[in-house]
Amino acid sequence: MSATLSSYEAIVGSAVIRQLRQLGEKLAGTRIVHVNSTREGGGVAEILEWMTPLMMELGLKATWEVIHGSGRFFEITKSIHNGLQGYPVSISGKDWKVYEDVNARNFERLRPILEEADIVFIHDPQPAHLLRLCERRKGKWIWRAHIDISHPHHPVWKSLRPVVEGYDASIFSMPEFARSLRHPQFLVPPSIDPLSEKNRDLDPGEVEEVRAEFGLDPSRPLLVQISRFDRFKDPVGVVAAYRMVRKVAPVQLVLAGGAATDDPEGKEILEEVLEAAGNDPDIHVLLLPHDSHKTVNALQRLATIILQKSTREGFGLTVTEGMWKGKPVIGGDVGGIRLQVVNHHTGFLVNTPEGAAHRIRYLLHHRDSIDLMGETAREFVRENFLLTRHIREYLTLMLVTLRPTQGNVIEV
């Protein structure tokens, strides 16, 4: 069961909740539809899981719809996803036809709700084609890109751009991820839910249970990277960094991730990671079920240092989660990790396994810095990356979209 708005008061303060209710009043009764491609696994589903009920509590008529597709459809959309992030992929005309056909089948199912909605948020490329099918739409359609599409593989972007440009506006997590488009491009970073199973406070007993389950040694430092087994998260590079540190410090490593239903590539990457890990008993490669939120929460709390050594990244919510647990993060110098990790304040940005190893060793030699950076990181997340800020920006966006003005100040 989702948390209510008032349950966040103890974390963000009553003024923040009051502010959301006041904005919500201005939008009472507005029909909102979110559409994405999976109800489980990945950051988008996690965001929609809390956002939809909270919008309803604020008086909006919000619903969350998921498109259904075959295994082939999700292989194609994974290729589109990778292509948009710049990975050279080949998508044939036949593949695009499958993509459009699956969207068309889903449209027939969703037609009434999409046609009547005041605002439709389409998340990522999988359901993007729905717009072209909804000729009798009444509301505004907004494309929400959760990934970095700043340097896409050209053939993929060439096919998708005309679709995206049909939207009334788009949302990107940060300007670096955006492409030049003919409509307004809003900037809304994502967020985490501090009361979700993945982020809520845990009893010491719950944390210790997970430590015991995976045989982690409480007397030695623990490095943790939580992420899907995805090429861009560079899990093999993390193993390489661990090996460099292991020569001088008795660290343990956990690489843990789930498998999303729209990510067929994950298995292949997992095999590469297992091969790199070999028989080292201090490397724990964990393929977790999609609902292992409490386990992930505990692993982050058990960590001495959180790693997120991505070579490409959307926003990097696992970084936000790690920081919320009061841990410094050593992250790849890419994407949204840069917005969150600032050298010597909340962690370190690195570019190579060598850089990661160097910073791990630095922190292990400066234990006070681990606590200080962790505290800074937690307060930074409280101010900027909790769901209350995220909802506020969505409400603001809806007001701006539904009440267009020439000026830059709207009084409601």
Next chain:
Amino acid sequence: MTPFEVKDCALLTRMSGLPPALNLRELRERIAVCGENVLFHHFCETPLRGTFDNPDYRNDFAVWSKLYLGDRVLGERLGILDPYAFPSLGDLRAATLEVLDERLSELTMIPWARPGDEFFFSEATTVVFSAGIRFTQPSRLGAFIRKMTNGSVYFHFLEARRRPPLGRDDFTAWLMEDEEANRPYIQALASIDFYFHTLVHLRRELGRVLNEVKVAK
């Protein structure tokens, strides 16, 4: 005194449509032609934006110059510019361009950022709404400020300065309805070097100085 009606605001940031700047010369060219709203955003709206509270500088141009152009000298010169000290955004633009032109004249090579580290020009729309709170006693101002959102503190104490009466925050403007009686409060507000505070710190500082006046009275 007339009641003080607390307002709140929320910011929605969007791309400005200007091409990003990859080097110092492009930064100068874009700043010369960008809308005033873009300039205002990168100088003044940074505290309301969900990005790291950069410990060095309060405006985006200074941060970018230091981190991505690798020009610490320029970062320092831009970082000290206080946008609220200028009578208009046009004057702020002129001062910024002066700093950039001076630096360009000193350098033999134009500093460049790496691809991916460009400066992106943004702007924002502000949605203003009533917070549903009113009060009439100046002695309670500090207590109310301590309960305000970041948006309210920003709107009344920072953003207010570009609305008539220009250069004056809303709290001071309200207290001046009875200037004689409220002089200690007005002086307390004027004592804050506000530009270099985060909104969280600013709220705390406003509450502190106003409370000190209340206790002294």
